[in-house]
Each structure stands twice: as C-alpha cells, then as structure tokens.
Amino acid sequence: MRIAIAGFQHETNTFVSTPTSLTDFEQADSWPPLLVGEDVLETTRGMNLPIAGFAAAATKHDLRPILWCAAEPGGKVMTSAFENIAGRITHAIKELTPLDAVFLDLHGAMVTENSDDGEGELLSRIRQIVGPNVPLVASLDMHANISKKMVDSSDALTIYRTYPHLDMAETGARAFRMIEAIRRDGRPEKVWRQGEYLIPLHAQQTGAGPARALYEGLDEFDGPGTQLAEIALGFTAADIHDTGPSLVVYGPDRTKAEAICDTLSDRLSSAEPEFDCPLLSPVEAVRRAKQAPDGYPIVIADVQDNPGAGASSDTTGLLRELIEQNAPPTLLGLLHDPSLANAAHQAGHGATFDATIGGHGPGDEPVQAKVLVHHLSGGQCAYTGEMYGGGVATLGPSAALRLIGSQIHIVVTSGRNQCLDLAQFRHFGLEPKQNKILCVKSTAHFRADFEPIAQDVLLCAAPGQFPCSLKDVNYRNLRPDVRTHLEG
Ligand SMILES: [Zn+2]
Known part of the structure; x- marks a missing residue:
C-alpha cells in the first residue's frame, strides 16, 4: 500500500487569550519541532507517538510522510497557522495521489480563530481530495472533543485508552490495522454518540477509578475485521458545541455496532457519580x-x-x-x-x-x-x-x-x-x-x-x-443538554 501520513496536533484552551502561532508548531517543546518528509520517520522512530506506532506497524508498506507537528496546548490556533499547515498537508496529498490510504496523527480538540473544529475541517478537505474510496483513518487523543464532521469525513478514528497517555504508539498501530481491515473487508458502518455530561480531567486518569473500568472493557469489542469501539472523554477547557465525551463504534454490521454503543453508553451514564473527584485548597x-x-x-x-x-x-x-x-x-x-x-x-x-x-x-x-x-x-x-x-x-x-x-x-x-x-x-x-x-x-x-x-x-x-471545578466555569457554547457537573 502507498499511504500518505501526516501529524498536526493541538489541544486548544479557549479560555486562554494568547493565540497559538505557526512558530509554536515549528519549535520543539515537550515533543520534537515541526518535521518534514523522511525526517518524520527518522526523528519519531521508537517514540511513544501515534505516527511512530503507525510506521512501526506498516514497515512493509510504502509510507509517504508529509509533515508532523504539535504545539504546546494553548489559546486558539491562528487562522494563518492552520491554513499554512493544513495547506501543506492537502497540497502534498494532491501531489501523491493516487494513494491507497491516508493516516493522520491528530489530537481532536483543535479550535482555530475561525473554526471550532480544526480536525473536522482538515479531514473534510482531505476527503474531498481523495474521494470516498480511499481509507482515511486518524488517531486521536482521549481528550478529543469529537464532532459529526470528524466522524463523517473519516473512515475510522482510533483513540488513546490511557491517561497518562502510555499507549499513543499503540493507538497509531491500531489505526494501521484498521486500514488493513478496511482494504480487505470494505468501509465499516459507524455509530457515534456524545455523552450527556462533562468529566473534569483530574477525574479522567485511568490508573484507577471509573475511567479505568470504562477503558478496560473496550478490548472485548476489538475485532474481528473492522469492528472497533473507541471512547474519548473530552477536553473541558474548550467552550464549544462538541465539548465532552464521545463513543465511536465501527463494524460491518450496523445493528451490532449500535448494540455495542448502547452497552458503552450505559456504562458511561452509570459512571457519572464516580467521576466526582474533590479538589483540595x-x-x-x-x-x-x-x-x-x-x-x-x-x-x-x-x-x-x-x-x-x-x-x-x-x-x-x-x-x-x-x-x-x-x-x-x-x-x-x-x-x-x-x-x-x-x-x-x-x-x-x-x-x-x-x-x-x-x-x-x-x-x-x-x-x-x-x-x-x-x-x-x-x-x-x-x-x-x-x-x-x-x-x-x-x-x-x-x-x-x-x-x-x-x-x-x-x-x-x-x-x-x-x-x-x-x-x-x-x-x-x-x-x-x-x-x-x-x-x-x-x-x-x-x-x-x-x-x-x-x-x-x-x-x-x-x-x-x-x-x-466545572461548576465554576462560565460556559456559553456547550450543547444545551450537556451537564457540567453532578446534579444535586
Ligand atoms: Zn490528552
């Protein structure tokens, strides 16, 4: 397979006024600086990053790395920065066409100056270029705020299952296995459902407690073929319509995917009181x-x-x-x-x-x-x-x-x-x-x-x-039916 791969990660805190610039993506911070071409593979090899895990799983294939970048989380991504990086990715995909698949290493909570859904915008632009028949799969952080546009524009989304994120490379490898399965078995049915309440990040750790129980139960739904269930718990410092948890389930059989989503939805709903995690002064x-x-x-x-x-x-x-x-x-x-x-x-x-x-x-x-x-x-x-x-x-x-x-x-x-x-x-x-x-x-x-x-x-x-402490946050743009804290 000839597969275009790229990475463009940002977690946007819309309560921070300083915008995130192109320079923020270009420079090294917790992660490497902006990488281009073969440097993407060479610099990230062996690291706990989705693109590295994807590449390690796909060594027998013709990978075409475009670029990879991430900025330290911060304020909204400047339109100029988004257009520069998204433009380089889409331009390269046009040049590389025909392709057998596209993989993107994304975060899933990017807000730009003129879009609340940076990833949805990027994925839909790529879909328009490659058409409906080229598998387009992205990995996401478990703090993704997933939108309909992200689900509709991609064939599958794989999501970290640990916080601290110890499985970033593994999530990239799972994206590769999904591409293989889609090439073999065809595009899966998709079921996407958003959660009814926001979960503060300090309560999302998976070492213990309700998040651990939710994620431990996911493996039972992995495979065969394109069957896959993923959970994002959301990023609460974004005041946008899609903030909060999401469940995404894929598979050849729509009825079965819906039944899995019902099961996960029940588990998420019943876990709500356990996510109440007090903070000390x-x-x-x-x-x-x-x-x-x-x-x-x-x-x-x-x-x-x-x-x-x-x-x-x-x-x-x-x-x-x-x-x-x-x-x-x-x-x-x-x-x-x-x-x-x-x-x-x-x-x-x-x-x-x-x-x-x-x-x-x-x-x-x-x-x-x-x-x-x-x-x-x-x-x-x-x-x-x-x-x-x-x-x-x-x-x-x-x-x-x-x-x-x-x-x-x-x-x-x-x-x-x-x-x-x-x-x-x-x-x-x-x-x-x-x-x-x-x-x-x-x-x-x-x-x-x-x-x-x-x-x-x-x-x-x-x-x-x-x-x-989400009850103290002055949200203005959330979905009207989402709860920001435990009622009563
Ligand atoms: Zn995260």
Whole structure:
C-alpha cells in the first residue's frame, strides 16, 4: 500500500487569550519541532507517538510522510497557522495521489480563530481530495472533543485508552490495522454518540477509578475485521458545541455496532457519580502533606496550572502557601518564567539575587524572594519515564533556584513544559526521593512517573487558567443538554 501520513496536533484552551502561532508548531517543546518528509520517520522512530506506532506497524508498506507537528496546548490556533499547515498537508496529498490510504496523527480538540473544529475541517478537505474510496483513518487523543464532521469525513478514528497517555504508539498501530481491515473487508458502518455530561480531567486518569473500568472493557469489542469501539472523554477547557465525551463504534454490521454503543453508553451514564473527584485548597493540601509520615514523598498536583492543558504554568498560589506554612524539603516545577530564568543565568551558579517569581497572569502577583542559583541548564532534558522516555524536553534556558530561608527548590524554565517526568528535576541536580513534597504543575500525566515513588497524591485547586471545578466555569457554547457537573 502507498499511504500518505501526516501529524498536526493541538489541544486548544479557549479560555486562554494568547493565540497559538505557526512558530509554536515549528519549535520543539515537550515533543520534537515541526518535521518534514523522511525526517518524520527518522526523528519519531521508537517514540511513544501515534505516527511512530503507525510506521512501526506498516514497515512493509510504502509510507509517504508529509509533515508532523504539535504545539504546546494553548489559546486558539491562528487562522494563518492552520491554513499554512493544513495547506501543506492537502497540497502534498494532491501531489501523491493516487494513494491507497491516508493516516493522520491528530489530537481532536483543535479550535482555530475561525473554526471550532480544526480536525473536522482538515479531514473534510482531505476527503474531498481523495474521494470516498480511499481509507482515511486518524488517531486521536482521549481528550478529543469529537464532532459529526470528524466522524463523517473519516473512515475510522482510533483513540488513546490511557491517561497518562502510555499507549499513543499503540493507538497509531491500531489505526494501521484498521486500514488493513478496511482494504480487505470494505468501509465499516459507524455509530457515534456524545455523552450527556462533562468529566473534569483530574477525574479522567485511568490508573484507577471509573475511567479505568470504562477503558478496560473496550478490548472485548476489538475485532474481528473492522469492528472497533473507541471512547474519548473530552477536553473541558474548550467552550464549544462538541465539548465532552464521545463513543465511536465501527463494524460491518450496523445493528451490532449500535448494540455495542448502547452497552458503552450505559456504562458511561452509570459512571457519572464516580467521576466526582474533590479538589483540595492550597492551605489544606500543604497542611496534609506536612502531616504525612516521613518516607516517600507526597505529590501535590497544581491541577489548574497545567501547561499541557494550555495554562501559563507560572501561578503562585501553591508556592505562597508552601512559604506561609514553612514547608519541609520541597521541589516545585516547572515554573514558566523566561525573565527569571535569564536573571538566574546572568547571576551565575551559586549566586544569590532578589527574584521576582512567576505570577504574570491576570489576578496573580509575582512572589518576591531572595534566591540561590542551585543549577543552570540550557534546557535539553532527556525524559526517562514511561510516557515520554526516549524523547527530549526542550525547556529553553532554565534554572533550579532555592528560596533562601526555606527548604523549597523551584525549577524555572523559559519554555512552557508540563512536569510529568522525574528527569525534569534530576536534570537540575535535585532528587525527588529526598524531598517530602513534590509540587507538579500537571493534572494527571505526572502519575506515570511520580506515583511509584510517592506515598500519596493530593489534587490541589490553586488559581490557574485550566479550570477543573466545572461548576465554576462560565460556559456559553456547550450543547444545551450537556451537564457540567453532578446534579444535586
Ligand atoms: Zn490528552
């Protein structure tokens, strides 16, 4: 088979006003920079990415990589950026035609300045080029907000089944198997249904609880042939019509696909009360962490300041509380503050200076403190955890600082980057196991690498740009029948 492959990933937080530009897609961050042609395969080989998993499963075929890019989650994608990247993909597909199939590595929650459905727009443009008979399959993040246009324009969508996303490559491989099955057995019937309620991301983790039960039950519906059932739990920081969970079921037999969708729909409905997952205030979270027995660290997740969900990663609510309660040995990361990182580099290793720390966003204030420069780095940090191991975090010029008069170390970066891997502290000469409290600006991805060394995880709702308490969010554009929180 001659298969065109491309990747274009963005998770858009519509509550963030700073738009996402072409430069944001071109530069490296948690993932590689924009890759073109054969570089797509060479750079991503072996990584936990859908396009890498697809390529590894399709080695016997004639793959034609076009481009792959992803920007750190953030505000709406600028129309100019979307048109540039989508235009390069569609132009290349025209040039490569005739094709036997097309595979796209997408997120599924992209909102652009003039479309609430970036992926639906891209998929429909490609469908118009390749026609109805060329299999068009995309992989999606489980935080996709799936639209009718996405389902109608594609032959199948495969979706991650873990959060932290440990199965991104496997989801790409499943997309390849679906293309093979479609080529053999014909296009499947599709059944798509949206859920009735939104699920906050901090309650979506699949290591335990209701999401684990939902996803564990999916395997029983895989195959034979084109039969496949997938679930997306949705991205709640998007105020659009299609926000929330979706079920998509494929197969040769429409009646059977509908019956599977009914089963999954019942499971999703009955899980609603279990997704009620309370959050602690910063005062309570720090107090509980201090009271915990010595030994393994306590992780406090600053769930609303997660840059991996579009937040600024520089809020100070939790830091202030650590200082106020005179915290025991504590690490906090990753605080996005390019001017502070630069000031640390100017001061030099071992120097002390008066620092202005974070708090640049609306409603926040920087923390003023005297700090010691513990470690400096250019910011190329090799991940070692299960989720991103084999890849490199591009943090930009960065530093570890100790707040003088305290036992608190902060890792400050020039790029926005989610704290989800122990290497992001160890790179700076800081050993997580030797600290009582680990504060991570992450909602759930940190769990893969941090939970094995932690005695407990506390979810903390300090102010941030990624709202997790959905009853407090002022949505305007949701479907009228979707619930944003448990009734009563
Ligand atoms: Zn995700």
